[in-house]
Amino acid sequence: MDPRLRQVLADVGVPEDAPFKPDPFQVEAVELLAEQDVVVSAPTGSGKTWIAEQAIARTLAQGQRAWYASPLKALSNAKLAEFGQIFGPENVGILTGDRKENLGAPLIVGTTEILRNQLYDAMHRGNDLDAGLVVLDEAHFLGDPDRGVVWEEVIIYLPVRVRLLLLSATVANAAQISRWLNFVRDEPCATVLSRQRPVPLYPLFLSPDGELTQLKTKRGLSAKVRHFLESNGKQGSRWQGSHIPPVGNVLRSLEQANLLPAIFFLKSRSDCDAALDFTASVSLEYDAERAERLNREIDAWLEWYPFLEGQVQIEQIRKVQVASHHAGHLPLGKLLVERLMQKGLLKAIFSTSTVAAGVNFPARTVVITQSDRFNGREFVELGATELLQMTGRAGRRGMDNIGFACVVPGPFNDVALTATLLDSEPEPIESQLSINFSMVLNLLLSQRPAEVKQLLGMSLATFQRLERTEGKPRTKAGPQKVLKALAAALSGSLCPGPEEAVVRRRRRRQLERLRARLAKESESTGSGLWGALTRGRVLMDMYGSAWSVLRREESPEGRGVLLVSLERERRLSKGHPRLEFVPLEEIAGVFMEELNLPQTGGGRALAEAVLKQAPRRPTPLGAPQIERLAAKEANELRERLGEVVSEQEALVCASCPSHEDCLHSKKTLGGLLDQAEDQLAEVADQSHAFWYDFVRHLEFLRSEGFADPQGRLTPDGLWASQLRLDQPVLIAQAIRQQALPRQDPVLLAAILALFVDEREPDFSPRLDRRLRLALAGLRQAIDPMIERLSQWGFATPVLPYRASAAIYAWCQLKDFDQVVEIYGGAEGDIAQLIYRTADNLRQLISLQETHPHLAATARDAVELLLRPPVVVPT
Known part of the structure; x- marks a missing residue:
C-alpha cells in the first residue's frame, strides 16, 4: 500500500449514529x-x-x-x-x-x-x-x-x-x-x-504487482500511475492467461485495506460468471456470525423458491460470499443476490455496467475494469454519465465515511480516459422522441390530427431545437412558408393538410411505379421456361454448372437471367459470389429447389446464403412441371397487380377534384408539393419532422382500414389501439385474418413470442408440425402487410422462429433446461422472453369486448407461461 493512502484509509469505517437531518x-x-x-x-x-x-x-x-x-x-x-x-x-x-x-x-x-x-x-x-x-x-x-x-x-x-x-x-x-x-x-x-455526494468518493489504482495507490492528484494522474502507463501502454499489460483481472488477488487487496464490500464492473456476462471461478480458492477473512446469517437468508429463500437449489452459484455464495449478477440469470436468483448485498452479507458481486442504473445496490468500493460498455449493438466508450452511475454505488449513506472507485488496468480499460471521466460533467439529456404506430393509434383515440400536431410541437425535441436556433441566423428558410402556400392551394381538395398531401402523393407514385412493373412482368410472364425462372430457382447451364436465379432481365439482344454460382470453388476472392448473365437459350435444365436469397446484406450475405442452401443433388423438372411453375408465377403476378390496383382505387385521391394537378410539377399545386417534399426531407432535424412522421403513420393506418380520411379511428382502429406493444398493426392484421389461435393457448403464446424476440436468427430450429402449420398461416396473413410496411419505409420485425419453438416447448411443460437449449441463450434471456410474451398476451386480454375467445385464450396462455422457475418476483 502506498504510504500516502494511510491517512485516507484511516477514515474508512461506519459514521457515528446521528439523528437524520435532511440536506x-x-x-x-x-x-x-x-x-x-x-x-x-x-x-x-x-x-x-x-x-x-x-x-x-x-x-x-x-x-x-x-x-x-x-x-x-x-x-x-x-x-x-x-x-x-x-x-x-x-x-x-x-x-x-x-x-x-x-x-x-x-x-x-x-x-x-x-x-x-x-x-x-x-x-x-x-x-x-x-x-x-x-x-x-x-x-x-x-x-x-x-x-x-x-x-x-x-x-x-x-x-x-x-x-x-x-x-x-x-x-x-x-x-x-x-x-x-x-x-x-x-x-x-x-x-x-446538488453536486454534493452524500459520501465522498476517493479514486484508487491497483497495479498488477498488488500495490494500492492513489489514482490522481490535483495535477492529474499520480506519478506512479503515469509511470506504469508509460511502461505498459495506456491500458496496461494483459493479465496472464485471461482478459479478466485476477479478482481473487484484487479481493484480498481490498479486504486488507478494509474496502469491502465491492462491486466489480466487468465487460460481459461470461466474464462475471468466470470471475467466480477465480475466487474458488481465494482465502478471505471468515466471519462465522455473518456466514450463519447468510446461510439463513439463503435457506429461507430456497424454502420459498426451491427450484433455485440447483443454481451453480448458490454454493459459491455460501462458501466465498461473492456472487455474479447480470441479465443472464433468473430474476429470482438476481433478487436473492441483491437482498444479500443490501443486508451486508456479501463481500463482492461481479456485474456488467447495467446494474449501475436503477437498482439499489450500494457498496464501499466499485472496481472499474473497463472504459467501454455494450450499447446493445457494439462496445462504445463509456460516457461521464455511465461512469457516474457506476461510481454512484460507491459509499453507503449511513454506513461509510468514504466511498472508493478502484481502477484496475487491463486490455479493456483506458486508465487515463477513466480518470478523466471521473472529473467530467455528465452529458446532457437529449430528447429521444420517435413516432410509432401504438402512439399514433392511442393519440387518435382522443385527439384530432390538428390537436396531435400541437402536442408534438410541445416535445422536448422541439424545445431543444428551438433553443439551439434561437437568436442565430438560419442558413435556409424552413418549410413553413411553402406549407402555408400549399395549404391554400389545397382548398377544395380532399387533403386536410399539406403534410397529408405530400405523403399521399408519394404513395400514389409508389403504387403507379409498382403497377407498371407488375403489369410489364405479367405481360411477359406466360408459359414456358421464362415464367418459371423466379428468384432463387436452381438451374443448370449448357456447360453443366449449377446456378440460382437473382432476377430475370430483358434487353434488345433478348431475354436472360442474372445468376449466382452455387459452386464453392467458383466464388471470387474475399467471399463474394460469382454473378453472371446467361441468355435464355443457354439454360439446359431447371430444378425443383428454390433458394431463399437475401434482399440486402451485400455480397457476403448472398454468398453465405447460397453456400448454406445449395442442394447436393437437385431434382430436375420436366416440361409439364416447368409449365405449372410458370402458370403459378403468372397467377401470383396477376393477384399482386390486382391488389395494387385495388389499393389505388381505394385512395382518397381517386375522387379528389385536384386528382391530376398534384401529379404535375408544372401545375401550381404539383410544384408546391415538389417544394414541400424536398424541404420536409431537408429539415429532418427540426420539430416539423415529427408531425410529418406522424402523418406518414396515419396515412398507412388509413390505407389499411384502421383510420378514416379525417383521421378518426375505424372500429378496427379502436380495438387495435388497445394493443400497446411493439407491433400493434401486424398483430391486429393477424387478428383480422384470424391467424391467431382462438382456442389453443400453447400456439397463441408461441406465435406472440415471434413479435417479442429481436435477436437476429442464427439457426433454424426443428418445429413441431402443429407449430409449423400455425406459423405458415401467420406468415401468409401478415407477409403482404410486412411488404407494404417496407414499401412505406417502416422498419419490419425479425420474427425468429426459435423464440416460437422455445415458448411452444415451455407451454407444453417441457423441462426448463431443455427450453433454454432450444432458445440458444442464457436462463435470464429465456426468462425475459417469457415475461415479455406474457406482457404481449395481456394486451390481447384487453380485447375482451371485441374478441372474447381470443382474450380468454390469452389469459390461459399467461398462466401457462408464468410457472417455476419463471415466476413474478414480489
Missing part, C-alpha cells in the same frame, strides 16, 4: 413543490426518495392521490414494500404488467409505461387522471434511446393541475428540462441541484 437541497425541493413543479438533479444515493416521501405525505394529507412511476418492475416492487412501511400497506397499491394490487389505494406505484397507458385511457374517456401528484423517478431516462419517449409522453399528456416532481441523477441540463416543463405546461417549474 438543504432536500428541504428546498419540498418547500418549492408546494407551489410549483420541481426537477431535482442530485447524485445517486443522495436521498432524492426522501423528497418524494414528504411530497406524497403532504398530498395524501390533503385528501388527494399520488402516483410514483419508476422505470423497472423490480424497482416498483421495492418501492411498494418501502412505501408500505412508511404509509401503511393498505395505503399503497401497485400497477405493473405483472402485478395489479390494491388499486383503490391513495398511492399507486408502477412503471412509467403503465402511467402513460393510463393517461391514454383517461384522454380517450375524457376523464382526468385521479392524482394530485406524479413523481417520475429516474427522470434521466428521458435520454434513453429505447424508452425515453415514454417519459416525454407522460410529461406532455399529464394534466396541468397535477403537480409534477422529477427525480434525476446528476445531468448537465436539468435547468433546460425545467424550462421545457414550463414551456409544455405553462406552469412555473423550479430546478433544485
Whole structure:
C-alpha cells in the first residue's frame, strides 16, 4: 500500500449514529413543490426518495392521490414494500404488467409505461387522471434511446393541475428540462441541484504487482500511475492467461485495506460468471456470525423458491460470499443476490455496467475494469454519465465515511480516459422522441390530427431545437412558408393538410411505379421456361454448372437471367459470389429447389446464403412441371397487380377534384408539393419532422382500414389501439385474418413470442408440425402487410422462429433446461422472453369486448407461461 493512502484509509469505517437531518437541497425541493413543479438533479444515493416521501405525505394529507412511476418492475416492487412501511400497506397499491394490487389505494406505484397507458385511457374517456401528484423517478431516462419517449409522453399528456416532481441523477441540463416543463405546461417549474455526494468518493489504482495507490492528484494522474502507463501502454499489460483481472488477488487487496464490500464492473456476462471461478480458492477473512446469517437468508429463500437449489452459484455464495449478477440469470436468483448485498452479507458481486442504473445496490468500493460498455449493438466508450452511475454505488449513506472507485488496468480499460471521466460533467439529456404506430393509434383515440400536431410541437425535441436556433441566423428558410402556400392551394381538395398531401402523393407514385412493373412482368410472364425462372430457382447451364436465379432481365439482344454460382470453388476472392448473365437459350435444365436469397446484406450475405442452401443433388423438372411453375408465377403476378390496383382505387385521391394537378410539377399545386417534399426531407432535424412522421403513420393506418380520411379511428382502429406493444398493426392484421389461435393457448403464446424476440436468427430450429402449420398461416396473413410496411419505409420485425419453438416447448411443460437449449441463450434471456410474451398476451386480454375467445385464450396462455422457475418476483 502506498504510504500516502494511510491517512485516507484511516477514515474508512461506519459514521457515528446521528439523528437524520435532511440536506438543504432536500428541504428546498419540498418547500418549492408546494407551489410549483420541481426537477431535482442530485447524485445517486443522495436521498432524492426522501423528497418524494414528504411530497406524497403532504398530498395524501390533503385528501388527494399520488402516483410514483419508476422505470423497472423490480424497482416498483421495492418501492411498494418501502412505501408500505412508511404509509401503511393498505395505503399503497401497485400497477405493473405483472402485478395489479390494491388499486383503490391513495398511492399507486408502477412503471412509467403503465402511467402513460393510463393517461391514454383517461384522454380517450375524457376523464382526468385521479392524482394530485406524479413523481417520475429516474427522470434521466428521458435520454434513453429505447424508452425515453415514454417519459416525454407522460410529461406532455399529464394534466396541468397535477403537480409534477422529477427525480434525476446528476445531468448537465436539468435547468433546460425545467424550462421545457414550463414551456409544455405553462406552469412555473423550479430546478433544485446538488453536486454534493452524500459520501465522498476517493479514486484508487491497483497495479498488477498488488500495490494500492492513489489514482490522481490535483495535477492529474499520480506519478506512479503515469509511470506504469508509460511502461505498459495506456491500458496496461494483459493479465496472464485471461482478459479478466485476477479478482481473487484484487479481493484480498481490498479486504486488507478494509474496502469491502465491492462491486466489480466487468465487460460481459461470461466474464462475471468466470470471475467466480477465480475466487474458488481465494482465502478471505471468515466471519462465522455473518456466514450463519447468510446461510439463513439463503435457506429461507430456497424454502420459498426451491427450484433455485440447483443454481451453480448458490454454493459459491455460501462458501466465498461473492456472487455474479447480470441479465443472464433468473430474476429470482438476481433478487436473492441483491437482498444479500443490501443486508451486508456479501463481500463482492461481479456485474456488467447495467446494474449501475436503477437498482439499489450500494457498496464501499466499485472496481472499474473497463472504459467501454455494450450499447446493445457494439462496445462504445463509456460516457461521464455511465461512469457516474457506476461510481454512484460507491459509499453507503449511513454506513461509510468514504466511498472508493478502484481502477484496475487491463486490455479493456483506458486508465487515463477513466480518470478523466471521473472529473467530467455528465452529458446532457437529449430528447429521444420517435413516432410509432401504438402512439399514433392511442393519440387518435382522443385527439384530432390538428390537436396531435400541437402536442408534438410541445416535445422536448422541439424545445431543444428551438433553443439551439434561437437568436442565430438560419442558413435556409424552413418549410413553413411553402406549407402555408400549399395549404391554400389545397382548398377544395380532399387533403386536410399539406403534410397529408405530400405523403399521399408519394404513395400514389409508389403504387403507379409498382403497377407498371407488375403489369410489364405479367405481360411477359406466360408459359414456358421464362415464367418459371423466379428468384432463387436452381438451374443448370449448357456447360453443366449449377446456378440460382437473382432476377430475370430483358434487353434488345433478348431475354436472360442474372445468376449466382452455387459452386464453392467458383466464388471470387474475399467471399463474394460469382454473378453472371446467361441468355435464355443457354439454360439446359431447371430444378425443383428454390433458394431463399437475401434482399440486402451485400455480397457476403448472398454468398453465405447460397453456400448454406445449395442442394447436393437437385431434382430436375420436366416440361409439364416447368409449365405449372410458370402458370403459378403468372397467377401470383396477376393477384399482386390486382391488389395494387385495388389499393389505388381505394385512395382518397381517386375522387379528389385536384386528382391530376398534384401529379404535375408544372401545375401550381404539383410544384408546391415538389417544394414541400424536398424541404420536409431537408429539415429532418427540426420539430416539423415529427408531425410529418406522424402523418406518414396515419396515412398507412388509413390505407389499411384502421383510420378514416379525417383521421378518426375505424372500429378496427379502436380495438387495435388497445394493443400497446411493439407491433400493434401486424398483430391486429393477424387478428383480422384470424391467424391467431382462438382456442389453443400453447400456439397463441408461441406465435406472440415471434413479435417479442429481436435477436437476429442464427439457426433454424426443428418445429413441431402443429407449430409449423400455425406459423405458415401467420406468415401468409401478415407477409403482404410486412411488404407494404417496407414499401412505406417502416422498419419490419425479425420474427425468429426459435423464440416460437422455445415458448411452444415451455407451454407444453417441457423441462426448463431443455427450453433454454432450444432458445440458444442464457436462463435470464429465456426468462425475459417469457415475461415479455406474457406482457404481449395481456394486451390481447384487453380485447375482451371485441374478441372474447381470443382474450380468454390469452389469459390461459399467461398462466401457462408464468410457472417455476419463471415466476413474478414480489
